Amino acid sequence: MSKVAVIGAGSWGTALSIVLSDNGHDVRLWTHRKEQADMINNQHVNENYLKVNLPENIKAYDDLHSAIDDVKAIILVVPTKAIREVSQQLNRLLKKKITIIHATKGIEPESLKRVSQMISEELDSYSYEDIVVLSGPSHAEEVGKRLPTTVTVSSLDSSNAKLAQDLFINESFRVYTSPDVVGIELGGALKNIIALGAGISDGLGYGDNAKAALITRGLAEITRLGTSLGANPLTFLGLPGVGDLIVTCTSVHSRNWRAGNLLGKGHKLDEVLDQMGMVVEGVRTAKAAYQFAEDQEIEMPITAGIYQILFENKYPREVVEQLMSRNKREEMDDLAELIGGNYSK
Template identity: 80%
Template sequence: MTKIAVLGAGSWGTALSIVLADNGHEVNLWTHRKDQAAIINETRRNDKYLDVEIPSNIKAYDILTEAIDGVTAVVIVVPTKAIREVCKSLNDVLNHDVTIIHASKGIEPVTLKRVSQMIAEELENYKEEDIVVLSGPSHAEEVALRQPTTVTVSSVQMDNAKVAQDLFINESFRVYTSPDILGIELGGALKNIIALGAGISDGLGYGDNAKAALITRGLAEIARLGTSLGANPLSFLGLPGVGDLIVTCTSVHSRNWRAGNLLGKGHKLDDVLEQMGMVVEGVRTVKAAYQFAEEQQVEMPITKGIYQVLFEEKDPKDIVEQLMNRTKREEMDDLAKLLMERYS
């Protein structure tokens, strides 16, 4: 039996703990809240986040030193705004070699660092190429119910990716590997922006035509920025790209879609975030992607429009009109063109 620490007892951390427990591993689920750890251990429930029973081989801890004692792998599943703080604490107490896996999706505003870069900066004995990312179309609610789910794990060090694959793969949770950690992380982060847009579209009462267009053109934006930074364009056609984009833009499970839906109905951002009660990663990522696009001189009109809705209080209907009245252009100038240039 392998002992694994999962840092972060929200919905996604809890769901991944259940996957690992189903595979026979001993799971130490860490939370910074003492009361939450006590409730999980006493009731085998984490009802604030998921309405499922927690297996007996998952034990919750609120003391990090105890949570990582004797583990062979550490899975980091905290919001991106908490990554650095948690990793600094981990760096102070981790005194043996482990496989570091993260399943958080986002980009740090201002620094424009991906999660693996933030982790590597805070952990003294780990480089970016050592880190594994787990990403893909995977709502925690469905994973916890053992509904069929497929994800990708990626690392520059493919041996580490294969370790992660072996830890998680089972009959309801299929895991592929990829060497393109840049593309996998960017796809997982940037799709949250488009999901906000999809929610706004639905909140405005627009139909399937509008949402299909938004998803398709959103994918082009993601690929355009990602490839400008060196990612493989094929990654954006995979599970952490178009797969995650579809599921996040079309499901009521998606926090980003729900937040966008409220914005489309006229609610202000601060009120929306208060109503959500959980982190909406897309909001932070919009800031980072907007800055990325400016610095890379990459055209991202959907991202720019959503930025204007969130942070400049522009009317969503005005932004839609702005997007619909852009200069005429060919469609095959984005992802298809990138692929043709790379592989012709």
């Protein structure tokens, strides 16, 4: 089978390494921490991130050059804030063009650049069309236990998407392909904002009615912003859209839901992030989406409310009251957005 490098040994990178290992690939898992690499190689666990036993054919490296030597594909699974730095390192090390797949769900503040755009800007030999994205409803904890999971891969180069599909697909990890890179990436990133909101709602004790409304209205916001950037609205009705939205908004496995839950219970953002101990992508994404929506005059009231809680110290209950007292409107105007119709406010 193939030699594959997974760059990023967090929970999701570790889970994807297990999938690749089950498919018989020679997996090189890179971390910048030597002690973590030693633990994976000697004890076959990555206990700070994923509490499962790891297959012995997953080999950890703390040297990036060694990790990517003679591999067929690179899977980038580092936090959004590290994408440019790691891509710059890869740019210096890569001697030939190989398939690059990313599985990071986030966008860059200020620019609203998607991860595939960030990667291609830092790699001299790659264009945006070369990059593959993997996304969908997929908690690392469940993937690591080989529970049934379904995701989507997308690239403007269909041969690269097919290669990614072949690398990952097996009896517990089903992989679809899609040509809508914009929609796949934005669905995976923007749902984290709504998951923060779902956690806040649960932290406030508002119940299932409120959360169902939040998820549904959140989908309208995701679609509104996504289609403004060229996404196919139907993508948001698929796995990387409503599928990922449901799983991230309703599970204790979701770090964005957990962070929101703590916020809803009255904890401050700095305290929450310290307690989480892992990256909460929805925080950065909320800032990026809010700024872009303001600049482009795109209506995203839930995102705006979450931004106010995160960065303006507004009380969650006050934001809920603000959302519930908005002007009356016709729901069908919003539902039309899901099929590319009327975008009136």
